[in-house]
Amino acid sequence: MRSARTAAVLLAAGIVAATLFAQPAQAPAPPLAVSAPSRGAPATYTLTPEKRAQAIAYARARYRLHFGAFGWGCLVLLGIIALRLGPRFRDVAESASRRRIVQAAVFVPLLFATEGVLELPPAAYGHHLARFYGQSIQGWGSWIWDQAKGLLVGLVIAIPLVWLLYAILRRSPRRWWLWFWLALLPILVFLIFLTPLAIDPLFFRFDPLAPAHPELAREIGKVAARAGAPIPSERMFAMNASTKYTGINAYVTGLGASKRVVVWDTTLAKATIPQTLFVFGHELGHYVLGHVPRTIAFLWALLFVILALGAWILDRVFRRPDRWGIRGLSDWASLPVLLLGVTVAGEVAMPAVNGYSRAQEHAADVFGLEAIHGLVPDSPRAAAEAFQLLGETNLSDPDPAPFITFWLYSHPPLADRLRFAAEYDPWGKGEAPRYVK
Ligand SMILES: [Zn+2]
Secondary structure (H helix, E strand, O other): OOOOHHHHHHHHHHOOOOOOOOOOOOOOOOOOOOOOOOOOOOOOOOOHHHHHHHHHHHHHHHHHHHHHHHHHHHHHHHHHHHHHHHHHHHHHHHHOOOHHHHHHHHHHHHHHHHHHHHHHHHHHHHHHHHHHHHOOOOOOOHHHHHHHHHHHHHHHHHHHHHHHHHHHHHHHOHHHHHHHHHHHHHHHHHHHHHHHHHHHOOOOOOHHHHHHHHHHHHHHHHHHOOOOOOOOHHHHEOOOOHEEEOOOEEEEOHHHHHHHHEHHHHHHHHHHOOOOHHHHHHHHHHHOHHHHHHHHHHHHHHHHHHHHHHHHHHHHHHOOEEEEEEEOOOHHHHHHHHHHHHHHHHHHOHHHHHHHHHHHHHHHHHHHHHEOOOOOOOOHHHHHHHHHHHHHOOOOOOOOOOHHHHHHOOOOOHHHHHHHHHHHHOOOOOOOOOOOO
8 A cells, every 4th residue: 555644654664674575465386387597598587378478467457556546546635635624624633622732643543544545445456456366365354454554553653743743834834844854864763663573563473583494594594604794593583474475575674673684484485495595695685785774864865855845845835825725834734735745756756766776686686696605506596596486476577668667666677686696607707796705
């Protein structure tokens, strides 16, 4: 779900979870018909004609859904503005209490619940697609419950955040965007620190990886030692993704004391140990190269531009008093207009955010390849097989259009990653590896 209402949560959790794989939640376990690339032979991402047609159909449906859901989200907010729901909810909130924080606690849930319900159709269609293409086994009841929990988490974050924003707006009508931008950094850091501890466990269970998989944990220890980054075993977790999804995935999340590597249990069930070691090496790359703090810095810089530009536009929109029944920018009732701005800005910023992410993902692929070199027999082959398994299992688009990659892909297309993995060989060329010496 990509509504503006969950923007804060997305910013915190979604973007920063540096996942290995582009699309979470996918595909039934196919027999492991890995078209194994070997040294010398060109390695390519290969699907049976039937599976290829499925992968392309599913991918196209999701691309259409993405842009359709964006348009729908804008229409919902425009409808809320045109029907003057903001002023109505503000009147309810102001009659409830004179205290601003209480007003926020009335106004924000009224607005977000309305928006959330109106934005359910595209979200439900996305879940329907995932079930239709065998990527999700989650029932509708459980899915609705997850949506409700997502809304509640969003409210817990949004109520104080909106209260703070309007407090700043009232005190500093000209420089509010700058103060709010400064306040966002500690908030962002805190939310990312908290995500694996307080938010993720609402949706999945996380168990320490080592006790249940001693052999794998031992091998992982060797990879980490080789990469010069001994990661304590208590920072490695298995997530019970198989209760909802069929696809495979792994990611790095958290910050400081909450920093960790998470591997979906589907990966542990479907991939061989050498393949899993490459997956782990990739995640170790995110971990060692500091991709979470770097992403926070990147997003914060981007937010400066968005807020400065947004403030300039809003200043002009609200120059005329009482527009759409809104008294001014510092009126609670202006929030739907701000959310519309956040929605549009989020979409326009996608190519920048995803371009930055793709560069990090490529670096993590290089790191993973270097970390398992010499530890795993024929390591390029193990990595290429891991990508082949990933593609088949998650129904990855074999040939996305360049514009789609540019706009929507947080990871390089799978075929490119597989080819790179099979061919990367600085050792054979007498060159120095980039990260793991
Ligand atoms: Zn990654």
